[in-house]
Amino acid sequence: MIDWMAFLTVFVAALVSACIAVTLFSLGLRLGDGTAAWRRPVSVLMFVLCAAAVVFGLYLIVGDHLLTLFGA
Amino acid sequence: MDPLILVALVIALALFFDFTNGFHDTANAMATPIATGALGPKTAVALAAVLNLIGAFLSTEVAKTISGGLIREGDGGVQIGPELILAGLIGAIVWNLVTWLLGLPSSSSHALFGGLIGASVVGAGFGVIDGGVLVSKILIPAVLAPVTAGVVSYLATKIAYAVTRKRERDGFKKGQIFTSSLVSLAHGTNDAQKTMGVITLALIAAGFQTVGSGPELWVIAACAIAIAAGTYSGGWRIIRTMGRGITDVEPAQGFAAEAATTATILASTHLGFALSTTQVASGSVIGTGIGRKGASVRWRTAGRIALGWLITIPAAGLVGAAAALLVQLGPGGIVAAVVLALVAITGIFLWSRRSHVDHRNLHQPEPGVFVRPKKRKARR
Numbered sequence: 001m002i003d004w005m006a007f008l009t010v011f012v013a014a015l016v017s018a019c020i021a022v023t024l025f026s027l028g029l030r031l032g033d034g035t036a037a038w039r040r041p042v043s044v045l046m047f048v049l050c051a052a053a054v055v056f057g058l059y060l061i062v063g064d065h066l067l068t069l070f071g072a
Numbered sequence: 073m074d075p076l077i078l079v080a081l082v083i084a085l086a087l088f089f090d091f092t093n094g095f096h097d098t099a100n101a102m103a104t105p106i107a108t109g110a111l112g113p114k115t116a117v118a119l120a121a122v123l124n125l126i127g128a129f130l131s132t133e134v135a136k137t138i139s140g141g142l143i144r145e146g147d148g149g150v151q152i153g154p155e156l157i158l159a160g161l162i163g164a165i166v167w168n169l170v171t172w173l174l175g176l177p178s179s180s181s182h183a184l185f186g187g188l189i190g191a192s193v194v195g196a197g198f199g200v201i202d203g204g205v206l207v208s209k210i211l212i213p214a215v216l217a218p219v220t221a222g223v224v225s226y227l228a229t230k231i232a233y234a235v236t237r238k239r240e241r242d243g244f245k246k247g248q249i250f251t252s253s254l255v256s257l258a259h260g261t262n263d264a265q266k267t268m269g270v271i272t273l274a275l276i277a278a279g280f281q282t283v284g285s286g287p288e289l290w291v292i293a294a295c296a297i298a299i300a301a302g303t304y305s306g307g308w309r310i311i312r313t314m315g316r317g318i319t320d321v322e323p324a325q326g327f328a329a330e331a332a333t334t335a336t337i338l339a340s341t342h343l344g345f346a347l348s349t350t351q352v353a354s355g356s357v358i359g360t361g362i363g364r365k366g367a368s369v370r371w372r373t374a375g376r377i378a379l380g381w382l383i384t385i386p387a388a389g390l391v392g393a394a395a396a397l398l399v400q401l402g403p404g405g406i407v408a409a410v411v412l413a414l415v416a417i418t419g420i421f422l423w424s425r426r427s428h429v430d431h432r433n434l435h436q437p438e439p440g441v442f443v444r445p446k447k448r449k450a451r452r
Contacts, residue, residue: 001204001207002207002208002212003208003345006343007216007220007345009343010220010336010340010343010347011220011223011224013339014224014335014338015223015224015335017339018224018225018227018228018331018332018335018336019224019228021331022228022231022327022328022331023231025244025247025327026235026236026324027235028243029235029240030237032240033240054251057334057338060341060342061127061130061254061257061258061261062130062257
């Protein structure tokens with residue numbers, strides 16, 4: 001029968017990761033829209049963290065395949 | 073019939089199924105970036121095609137059973153010969169084209185499973201279907217996928233609108249390019265494998281390849297090119313439904329929906345609970361429609377899509393069963409099944425010309441339209 005624990009794990013993981021990515025990107029946009037000197041670097045940091053999340057997603061898609069292809 | 077000719081027919085149909093899979097599923101990744109103007113229609117499908125092509129080559133694991141365990145194959149179960157695979161493919165292709173004609177984002181995997189189930193039932197009876205797998209791998213996930221993605225997308229949309237101000241939200245378009253690219257790449261790694269599995273199984277069944285061996289390089293290359301070509305051809309009807317038919321999507325919504333789709337697909341793939349990409353993407357669009365204040369979901373369209381999901385397996389199964397009845401008559405029956413399938417495919421394409429939809433008649437917003445301040449009423 002259906003593995004409800006696996007489903008719950010998927011649900012929580014998807015919810016947390018999507019919300020983190022959207023929060024970071026939104027904060028990047030919000031903080032980039034202002035004149036205070038501190039806002040720009042913090043905004044860039046938010047985008048960098050969001051990019052890291054995208055790179056991690058990329059690793060999840062291709063990481064295993066690349067490891068198999070290159071025999072690591 | 074000469075096994076070589078039969079296998080050649082199976083390969084040709086399998087590649088055509090792969091092509092339909094590509095254009096059927098372009099919308100999963102690219103409907104919202106096109107709807108918000110983050111990417112031009114032709115650029116979006118070209119990007120999706122390239123990523124699907126790359127993704128297909130990255131996959132090295134081919135499913136051991138093409139039916140995902142739904143049909144009791146192998147030792148002690150039914151041996152699906154090339155004739156039944158051919159019949160199953162006919163069912164999957166015809167149903168994929170019918171749903172494309174109607175602009176319904178239905179699951180290509182379910183169409184393939186349905187076609188194979190129908191053909192196998194005719195070939196070996198109802199006993200070949202594993203009911204437990206049908207419920208646990210298809211029916212329950214079909215309900216859970218859109219609900220999960222919908223909830224995730226709803227919350228992500230709420231966050232995006234709570235954190236940003238209206239004039240900042242055009243920036244989400246750039247983010248959409250990355251999230252939709254991830255969905256395309258993930259699609260390529262998953263979906264092209266199914267066709268590789270079908271072709272490899274047919275080659276093994278006909279004795280052209282050793283049992284237990286993986287797909288040949290030419291099979292991988294052919295499947296990668298077929299799914300990429302299908303993706304590039306657009307599937308504009310389904311893109312229109314997903315991008316504009318369910319709800320009007322703004323850049324912040326598009327980003328939230330794509331982030332939800334990406335997160336749900338990656339989590340489901342890596343945590344052992346497979347969910348349909350099409351159903352996840354559709355659920356995300358509905359979720360983002362509910363999540364934005366002032367937006368509305370066209371429930372009539374959503375209901376049509378859900379109905380399409382509900383009948384995909386039985387409908388593809390019926391066509392697959394009818395084709396299986398013909399192919400069991402011998403070489404003449406196989407030729408008749410293929411000819412009838414070609415007639416059906418041609419008929420659907422000709423019918424689609426009556427209301428032609430392509431990238432030129434997809435509505436795309438003007439740049440900045442989502443962040444432009446509303447005009448105030450003139451004071452008297």
